[in-house]
Amino acid sequence: MKKETTGDWFISFGLETDEGDLPEKPDVDSLNADNSVGVDLGILNYIHTSDGTTVDWIDLEDEYERLYREQRKLSRKEHGSNNYENQRQAVAKVKRHIRQKVLDYQHKLTIWLVTEYDAVFVEDLNVAEMLQGDGNARNKQAAAWRQFITLLEYKGELYGTHVVQVEAAGTTKECATCGVETAKPIWVREHSCPSCGFECNRDANAAMNILQRGFAELGLGWPESTPVETVLPTDTTRVSAKRVVETGRPTLNEATPVAE
Numbered sequence: 001m002k003k004e005t006t007g008d009w010f011i012s013f014g015l016e017t018d019e020g021d022l023p024e025k026p027d028v029d030s031l032n033a034d035n036s037v038g039v040d041l042g043i044l045n046y047i048h049t050s051d052g053t054t055v056d057w058i059d060l061e062d063e064y065e066r067l068y069r070e071q072r073k074l075s076r077k078e079h080g081s082n083n084y085e086n087q088r089q090a091v092a093k094v095k096r097h098i099r100q101k102v103l104d105y106q107h108k109l110t111i112w113l114v115t116e117y118d119a120v121f122v123e124d125l126n127v128a129e130m131l132q133g134d135g136n137a138r139n140k141q142a143a144a145w146r147q148f149i150t151l152l153e154y155k156g157e158l159y160g161t162h163v164v165q166v167e168a169a170g171t172t173k174e175c176a177t178c179g180v181e182t183a184k185p186i187w188v189r190e191h192s193c194p195s196c197g198f199e200c201n202r203d204a205n206a207a208m209n210i211l212q213r214g215f216a217e218l219g220l221g222w223p224e225s226t227p228v229e230t231v232l233p234t235d236t237t238r239v240s241a242k243r244v245v246e247t248g249r250p251t252l253n254e255a256t257p258v259a260e
Contacts, residue, residue: 023160038211048203121214123168
């Protein structure tokens with residue numbers, strides 16, 4: 001039993017299940033660039049996959065504006081008074097709504113990934129260190145990347161999908177074709193390799209590097225018959241956050257359902 005800062009009580013029940021009921025994961029040797037995906041956790045987009053799908057950030061602008069209004073009201077209340085306590089609970093409820101909206105969004109995205117692919121590779125991010133650095137910390141917190149990765153691993157076990165975290169350092173700088181590193185300021189959104197001439201979106205390049213590192217983590221070599229250029233998309237399919245929230249699944253087009 002737990003009482004939240006909103007004043008509401010919740011009861012949680014834990015159920016023990018037989019691990020034998022979980023689906024078996026595909027054999028590692030069966031994994032390839034067609035049934036596996038690298039996922040770059042983005043800044044301009046929430047995620048960018050190695051096969052060319054970008055999913056937008058969830059829109060929390062209205063929620064944050066409401067939160068600021070409620071916090072301003074709280075600052076005008078006398079600390080310790082009944083009015084202060086009532087307003088404190090109002091602030092807590094807005095914060096809980098934001099957390100629940102982000103969590104719901106992440107549930108939908110992670111279910112899509114683990115039902116669409118046999119293997120999902122994602123960056124192993126030091127989120128605590130990222131939040132201590134300069135930049136848009138509010139967006140980083142809203143992204144709740146560590147929570148996203150935890151959900152992804154959990155759903156991978158439930159649906160029989162390999163979920164592997166890989167080293168994140170250098171995925172943006174390193175060329176997915178030749179491996180040469182090129183420094184890119186955050187405002188540079190395109191990858192252009194001075195060594196081999198390979199060009200693509202910087203997030204697509206990072207996602208492809210994550211895919212290759214995932215293969216290496218599982219002891220698989222990158223198939224020479226499937227060069228990077230044939231896997232990277234020539235254009236990008238964008239899935240809006242609104243579409244994810246309204247339908248419960250990101251859908252590429254009417255003929256290609258992604259996940260229930």
